[in-house]
Ligand SMILES: Nc1nc2c(ncn2[C@@H]2O[C@H](COP(=O)(O)OP(=O)(O)OP(=O)(O)O)[C@@H](O)[C@H]2O)c(=O)[nH]1
């Protein structure tokens with residue numbers, strides 16, 4: 001099986017609760033995602049009850065388990081030694097922060113050196129790509145339905161293989177003269193879209209990178225500013241000479257809809273958007289704007305005026321070879337439900353608001 005094919009099978013296997021073997025340069029591990037495990041699957045994976053637990057460093061730090069190890073840097077995995085009381089429900093409470101405030105953690109748990117850290121970090125990435133909580137049972141010599149290399153996991157949503165799949169005229173409310181362009185990547189199910197508004201005239205287009213937000217874009221959620229930003233961007237581009245809106249399938253800043261809704265449930269308990277992501281075990285922002293740069297390049301644009309308050313978007317495009325000749329602020333009026341969210345973006349993620 002080719003490596004990329006194995007990566008696709010591995011994603012599917014994790015979601016179905018099947019074990020996966022991950023081969024890193026530093027060793028091979030077998031993992032079973034805690035979120036999709038049940039007693040039967042766990043017994044089949046680990047008859048001897050020897051499997052440890054892998055958590056992200058952010059989740060481990062939240063549980064005060066990472067400070068026992070110096071490896072607690074973002075993106076790395078922390079390995080928790082199996083203990084007699086570490087059964088499936090206990091593992092679920094390590095993995096899922098939903099009950100952190102309601103149930104005291106069992107224990108004591110002990111962090112041990114992470115075997116094959118590259119493979120372990122790849123497992124965390126695979127969980128994010130599958131939209132699952134980044135937490136696993138792990139065995140050094142375990143069996144799995146698929147064996148995938150850590151390198152293939154790293155390439156899973158790499159933009160290099162993105163191509164234009166279809167394009168058509170699409171009159172929209174904000175601009176009758178628009179064309180929609182859809183992009184596909186053979187290695188990734190996400191179908192990104194560009195709306196080209198007006199006609200290229202040789203000047204740098206006004207560009208908006210919009211990350212998918214089902215709740216804001218479709219349902220009119222007041223918790224964020226996505227819906228108003230989307231519609232304002234379409235109108236601003238329509239009022240400019242010409243421009244492009246990229247609709248990036250990066251729901252929840254790249255953690256997926258279900259995990260974003262878990263973050264919302266934590267926000268209902270009082271955590272802000274940054275702490276909620278970290279408690280779940282994810283980076284604060286899991287997006288890679290290289291995909292946006294690739295889309296612009298395929299559309300023949302290497303210089304843009306960018307509508308954003310987020311310096312990471314400017315840096316991400318520039319790093320991937322697209323020059324941002326101007327940043328155009330894209331600030332929306334706050335409402336009582338999103339004021340704290342916008343303040344957090346300003347105070348904790350460097351947004352220029
Ligand atoms: N994980 C998580 N994602 C969220 C939350 N609120 C909104 N999002 C997601 O954040 C993304 C919104 O990002 P953008 O509109 O691109 O905004 P931005 O990064 O703040 O940058 P600019 O608007 O360009 O300044 C969407 O994918 C939303 O689904 C949250 O509380 N948690």
Ligand SMILES: [Zn+2]
Pocket residue numbers: 213215216217224225226227
């Ligand atoms: Zn939103």
